[in-house]
Amino acid sequence: MGSCELRDRRILLVEDEMMVAWLIADMLGDLGCEVVGPAGHVDRALTMIATEIIDAAVLDLNLGGVRSYPIADALTARGIPFVFATGYGEDSVLDRYRLWPVLPKPVERAKLQCVLSAMILDIGQVN
C-alpha cells in the first residue's frame, strides 16, 4: 500500500510514548519506509541525526515535558525535512517552526503518507 516515493526511505521517528511509537513505526512500515529509531529523548535523537542516514523525520513535539525543538534545529541544519506529531493543537508549535507541517494525534494514515510524500518530493526537486 506504500507509494513509490516512500519506498525504502529512512524515516527518523522521535516519540517517547512506547505504544504510540509502535503505532507510527508500523504505519511507516506499511508505507514501505525504513524506521530509524524510535528515539525517546532529545540526546538519543541528536546522536542518530549525527550518525545515521535519514531522509525525513516524524517528531513528537513533547518528549516527557521537554519540547523537541533542539532536534528540529539539528534536522534543519542538515537539511532534513520533518513533521511535528502532536496531540496539542497546531498553535502549540512556536512561531519560528510554523513552516513545518503538523500531524495531529491520533494519527491518520492517509495524512502521514501525504505529508511524508510531499516532503520527500520537495527534496527530490531541490536536488
Added chain:
Amino acid sequence: MRNFRSLDTIIQNVAQMDLTIGTVIGRTNKVASLSMADHRITAIHQAGGPFVDAVDQTRMPIVFSDPTLPGNPIVYANDAFLRMTGYDREEVLGQSYHFMMGSGTDPAARMQIEEAFHAEHLNDYPEVRYHHKDGSPFWAVMFISPVRDEKGEVSLHFASFLDITRRKQDDERQRFLLDELDHRVKNTLTIVQSIAAQTLRGPQATEEVRSRFEGRLLALSRVHNLLVRSKWAGAGLRELIGHILEPFGVDDQRGRFRVEGDDVQLSAQAASTLAILFHELATNAAKHGALSEEKHGQVEITSKIVPTPSGDRLSLRWQERGGPPVDPPKHKGFGSRLIEHGLAPTLEGEVRLHYAREGVSCEVDMPAPREVV
C-alpha cells in the same frame, strides 16, 4: 437644595467655567492645560455635594478627561484610581489614558480605547493590560461615557475602571487546563489507536475491521478538536459537517456533497452525536452507496428549522443518489444499530434510516438548538 443637583449639572457648570477660563488662559501648551486641570478639580470640589463626595470616595476607580485639549488629558482622578495604579495624583493629571499601558499592550487595545471614546453606544468595553507604577501588570475594563455641555458638545469624558486581573488569571488558568486536558485526551486516543492496531494486526482481523475502527476513533478525535476550540460550548452544524466529512471529500473538487439549509449552533452533546451519525453514514456510503469508488453518486445534506406548536424542531436529511442500487442489509452492523437505536435518545429526537432502492437516506428530527448561527 444645592447639594442635590445632579452630577451632570455640576459637571456642565464646571465645563462652562472652564470654557471661559480656557479662553482666557489659552490652550496652546501643556502648562496651560495643567493649570486648567488644577482649576477644574478645585471647581468640582467647590461645587461639592453628595455626588462629588461619592465620586471622590467610591471604591470604583474614576477619572475625568478633557477631550477639548490635545491628547484628551486626565483632569481628575479619585483616590480609588490612585490606589489601583499606585501613582500619585500629580503624576496622573495631565496624562493621556495610554500612560499606564506601557510596553506589552497590543496596538489593538489602543485602537479599541480610541473607538470607545468616539462611540455613542458600546456593548464591549475595552479590556486593557495596564501597568502599575512599579511596573507590574494589571487588567482593567474601562467604561467610558461622554459628558455633554448645554450645546451638546462633549466637554468631558467620564471613565471608570474595574480591575479584572483576577478574572484574567482564572481565564488563563482555565485555558491552560483545557489545553492540558485536550492533550491528554488526544494522547489516550492515540494509545487506544495503537492498542487496537496491535490487536488487529494478526490474521484473524481484516484490513476492513481495522480501518473501520480507526475511522471511528478519528471521527471522535475530530469532533473533540472542534469542541475544544469552543471550550466545549458546542459547534456549528456546517462546521461539524466540514470537519467530519473532510476525509470523505466534502470540500473537494469532485462535488460529491451538497450541503444546504439552515446552519445552527449545536450543543457539545448534539455535535458529538451527529458527528458519529455523519461518520457512519459516510463510511457506509463509501463502501456500498453513493460515495463508492466506481459510481459518481452524490450525497445531499439538508437542514431546516421547522416551527411547531411545541417549539422549533431541527430537521436534518441525508440523501444519497446515483450510487449502486440499494439492497437492505441482511444483518445490521454496528453502524446501523448505532444510527437507528443509539443516537435518538441523546438527541432527544428521532433518527430514521431508509434503504430505498435509489439511495440510502437518513432523517433526523430533534429539538432545534436555541441559537441560530
